Amino acid sequence: MAKISKEEVKHVAHLARLAITEEEAEKFAEQLGKITDFAEQLNELDTTNVEPTSHVLPLVNVLREDVAKEGLPLEKVMLNVKEQEEGQIKVPSIME
Amino acid sequence: MTVFERTSAQLQESLKSGELTIAELTKEAFDRIEKLDGDVQAFLALNKEQATAKAAELDKVPFEERGPLFGMPIGVKDNIVTEGLETTCASKILEGFMPIYDATIVKKLRDAGMVTVGKLNMDEFAMGSSNENSAYKTTKNPWNLSHVPGGSSGASAAAVAAGEVPFSLGSDTGGSIRQPAAYCGVVGMKPTYGRVSRFGLVAFASSLDQIGPITRNVTDNALLLEAISGVDEMDSTSADVPVPNYAAALDGNIKGLKIAVPKEFLGEGVGEAAKQSVLDALEVLKGLGATVEEVSLPHSKYALAAYYILSSSEASSNLSRFDGIRYGYRSENAKNLLELYKQSRAEGFGDEVKRRIMLGTYSLSAGTYDAYYKKAQQARTLIKADYDKVFENYDVIIGPTAPTPAFAIGANIDDPMTMYANDILTIPINLAGVPAISIPCGFENDLPLGLQIIGKHFDEETLYRVAYAYEQNTDFNTKTPALWEVK
Numbered sequence: 001m002a003k004i005s006k007e008e009v010k011h012v013a014h015l016a017r018l019a020i021t022e023e024e025a026e027k028f029a030e031q032l033g034k035i036t037d038f039a040e041q042l043n044e045l046d047t048t049n050v051e052p053t054s055h056v057l058p059l060v061n062v063l064r065e066d067v068a069k070e071g072l073p074l075e076k077v078m079l080n081v082k083e084q085e086e087g088q089i090k091v092p093s094i095m096e
Numbered sequence: 097m098t099v100f101e102r103t104s105a106q107l108q109e110s111l112k113s114g115e116l117t118i119a120e121l122t123k124e125a126f127d128r129i130e131k132l133d134g135d136v137q138a139f140l141a142l143n144k145e146q147a148t149a150k151a152a153e154l155d156k157v158p159f160e161e162r163g164p165l166f167g168m169p170i171g172v173k174d175n176i177v178t179e180g181l182e183t184t185c186a187s188k189i190l191e192g193f194m195p196i197y198d199a200t201i202v203k204k205l206r207d208a209g210m211v212t213v214g215k216l217n218m219d220e221f222a223m224g225s226s227n228e229n230s231a232y233k234t235t236k237n238p239w240n241l242s243h244v245p246g247g248s249s250g251a252s253a254a255a256v257a258a259g260e261v262p263f264s265l266g267s268d269t270g271g272s273i274r275q276p277a278a279y280c281g282v283v284g285m286k287p288t289y290g291r292v293s294r295f296g297l298v299a300f301a302s303s304l305d306q307i308g309p310i311t312r313n314v315t316d317n318a319l320l321l322e323a324i325s326g327v328d329e330m331d332s333t334s335a336d337v338p339v340p341n342y343a344a345a346l347d348g349n350i351k352g353l354k355i356a357v358p359k360e361f362l363g364e365g366v367g368e369a370a371k372q373s374v375l376d377a378l379e380v381l382k383g384l385g386a387t388v389e390e391v392s393l394p395h396s397k398y399a400l401a402a403y404y405i406l407s408s409s410e411a412s413s414n415l416s417r418f419d420g421i422r423y424g425y426r427s428e429n430a431k432n433l434l435e436l437y438k439q440s441r442a443e444g445f446g447d448e449v450k451r452r453i454m455l456g457t458y459s460l461s462a463g464t465y466d467a468y469y470k471k472a473q474q475a476r477t478l479i480k481a482d483y484d485k486v487f488e489n490y491d492v493i494i495g496p497t498a499p500t501p502a503f504a505i506g507a508n509i510d511d512p513m514t515m516y517a518n519d520i521l522t523i524p525i526n527l528a529g530v531p532a533i534s535i536p537c538g539f540e541n542d543l544p545l546g547l548q549i550i551g552k553h554f555d556e557e558t559l560y561r562v563a564y565a566y567e568q569n570t571d572f573n574t575k576t577p578a579l580w581e582v583k
Contacts, residue, residue, distance in 0.1 A: 004458070008458075009454070012454055012457050012458045012461065013454065014438075015457050015461060016412060016416075016441075016453050016454060016457040017416070017419075017434075017437040017438050017441055018438060018441050018442050018445075018450060018453065018454070019435075019438035019439050019441070019442035020442065020450075024450075028450075028451065028454055031451060032451070032454060032455055032458060035404060035455055036455075036458075036468070038400075038401055038404075039401045039404065039405055039468060039472075041397075041398065041401055042398055042401050042402065042471045042472060042475050043471070044398075045395075045398060045471075045474070045475055045478065047471060047474035047475070047478075050474040050477050050478060051474070051477055052470055052473030052474050052476070052477065053473055053474075053476040053477040053480060054303060054473060055303050055333070056289055056303070056480060056527075056528060056529030056553075057289060057290050057333075057335060057529060057553070059332075059333065061332075062329075062332040064329070072196065072197075076196040077196070079194055079196055080193055080194060080196075080422065080423035080424070081421075081422060081423070082420075082426040083426070089421060089422065091421055091433050091436060092430055092431060092432050092433055092435070092436050093431075093432055093433070094432065094433045
């Protein structure tokens, strides 16, 4: 597998919504390269017709009656919000 | 001397006879924390005022209304939310975060009459195996303060080993309860996936995470697991499987028990002392009527790679909730919304967390998904099948919990691969979702070693039975570190 380039790292950082510096991009390129090199050993495994496991136990849908329940009170919901006004959460402008 | 040398059953006797009150027990925890935690550095937040008031209230409850854990002090890992008590996951991104509800297990502790004394340090978002990845402090191993307590539930194990609290809760995604329990010479159980509700556990890797108890002896561990187990309507992955009376299984009888010892667990990289302590333990169990045979778990070597891809992928998704808007750290340097996300996360998360978010995002992104994520899930299927096959013919699997005793602080931190290798004996267990317990089984250079007993899905009962039989016939769990005898 090809090494991970600095440009790829920057793209992944954008997808992950992480601001990174040039220095960090270089460091991550090297470290992620090492880890993915290590992960290459999985290619030794013949996984033809092997089902992927996302959960070890058989998961079943959990259903309940669709009845309204009391939600959290507004003051609790807003307890950890840094910027707010009249019960609304404030964020910086979305469009330039 | 501290009353925390006693088991909870003995402490209940002391409460009944009037020798002790719950207020005094609670005070003992805070006194010991005050004297010892400057060295051990286990606690991130203390709940002194509320705990003290709660203890006085509990003292008024009639004895016939009390259960076996009533009035017992407990410390809680800081990735479990506690209403009104700061919860940070040892990350800057959650500095000052006040949960607005209790985790289901925190409610269960309250129902059992336990007293939460504070929140315990960890590797940031449970990513690490030394507690060196905490954004706040590095917890020390009570047996030797220049060594790590293990991780990520390092402080949960250290606080119990130092006798600051007799009980704690940890969480285990790839060994995070068992490895620190081994390093600190205490008993730590990772239950079957789904045994304990994860509602209110800040998620790292949702298909692997499981909460479990850490204690000084097997009986107390069994009592605490029973108290926190069970299906929960708030966690759709919690299992609707009846919770047995674990303590009732502790009769010391293991005649006819079939033990499997995987050759991979005693192979290359496992230290001589750790190996010998396991072989000695097997002799003890044989003497009690168990049979021991060697088996193979041929896909063990692939567990680490599969784990890092799967856990990081799940983490990259779970940690996307930290956006700087509804809670947690918010950057003041952002001009627009996209920058707010990027800056808040860049300034709030530590290096290891960022590395795993990057690895996870990469594994899940277009063009690499099949090569990494799907391949790792298929490897997981093969690893789980190894365990299923062994458990067709055996009751338990036994090996060391860790290849060495606790390493020195700073010893490995520069090389991520070395740190990862430390997890090799514990990770496959999470991938297979089976339960496993670590109990003290020896020492190397005055640092504890752990014996790991692994069981079938939802068969914690057998693990406790074996662990108890071993504990009754050895004295490792009665040993305490030198700092225990604080004046």
